[in-house]
Amino acid sequence: MMSYKQAKYDEPFIKDLQSRTSFETISEDYDDGIVPSAMLNKEPKVPVIAEYDVVRHFTRLSQMNYSVDTGFYPLGSCTMKFNPKYADKIASMPFFSEMHPLRPEWSVQGTLRVMFELQEYLKEISDMDEVSLQPLAGAQGELTGVLIIRKYFELRKELSTRREIVVPDSAHGTNPASAAMGGFNVVEIPSNDKGTVDLDALRYAVTDRTAAFMITNPNTLGIFDPNISEIAEIVHSKGALLYYDGANLNAILGITSPGLMGFDVVHFNLHKTFATPHGGGGPGAAPVAVNRKLADLLPGPIVRKGESGYYLDRSNNKLGNIASFYGSFGVLLRAWSYIKRNGSDGLKMNSYRAVLNANYLAKKISKDVRISHTGLKKHEVVASSEESGKRALDIAKFIIDAGMHAPTIYFPLIVKEALMIEPTETVTKRDLDAFADLIHEAVTSTQEELHKHPVNTASGRLDEVKATRDLVLKR
């Protein structure tokens, strides 16, 4: 294990930095007497900061941080995978990055081709019939999917009765939130002792009032639900739709697909399954795919290929736009590059590797923490530190202090003292072994020793309660 010490600067806010170089600012000199003085703005408070100070400020902040470029980042459910630099390089090419969204179609044929091909690849990968690239993040993809479901029942004049969306208790928090934002009541059902959908509970919950059942498969416990065909049958037999949260699609690429499982609506988290940066609030991209019966409810524009080239089809815009212009084009471009570079075999191999790494790690740490629910896992594994007598929070701080990122903790909510670990396909065996050693060290440390950490990071142990209750994000 490398020794680790994070940089620590007493860094001021950028507005408090005063550069040695001064620049001309807007001032009273511009008062030419034409605009009445009462209407004149005061001198704007634009900070006067030289480029070198700005660059150094942000470089110092980055050194006080941890990232996928620094080391292993096994944040379960968030899929912080390494993003290859070729994708960044392609996305920074000026003819892409400086493209104006209002340019005429004939002059942006290459850009439209990238979008068209990405739509086709996503259809192929998911076995769905139509795709919109518009939504800007997983949660927004979910909301788009829910609004499509809403529109579908509105057009069928069933919306007044179909007021409910059913979710399992292992669902990511954005699922019930999106359902509620889309105007539905959320009905939660329990998982069974295998961590999958309790079919009896589902049969009871899905009724003529149900609009949809939202799940991710494999779920947030990293478990693939083998009853998915039966689930689809139960949901469809009541006239409801099946929604696939594609955040965990990186576990099944090229192996199975939401279309084959019987789903009607899918969102893809491009920042989890393909190569695009993730975190810090964006930018993300979450295209939405649907089957034939919902195809004309997708938000436009959709890119089509005609006889004289590619064009933007805005004809079916029953839902309206969900984002401005064409979504996060830079993110879509990175995902397209990643798919092209990997090809079908490469994508499938990535899923195999992600699954192998998760199971290898599960086996290694199982002597120190209990692996939640038996059997093989897919891309992520949930462990509980409950029996070890050590808190997941303390284990996480210990790991951070040794120069690795901590796993997600206390999620999914159905596992006590949960450590949710997602190694991804690019982790090395060396990192997996080092991570397992850290878990062992943490679990076998005394409580007193554990509480001292972290000491090697830019910030020590925070007062978590105060940070939650007394949230001050600016000065």
Ligand SMILES: Cc1ncc(COP(=O)(O)O)c(C=O)c1O
């Ligand atoms: C299972 C699952 N669904 C949905 C989301 C939401 O995606 P996003 O963070 O892009 O909004 C996440 C995000 O972590 C997730 O893990």
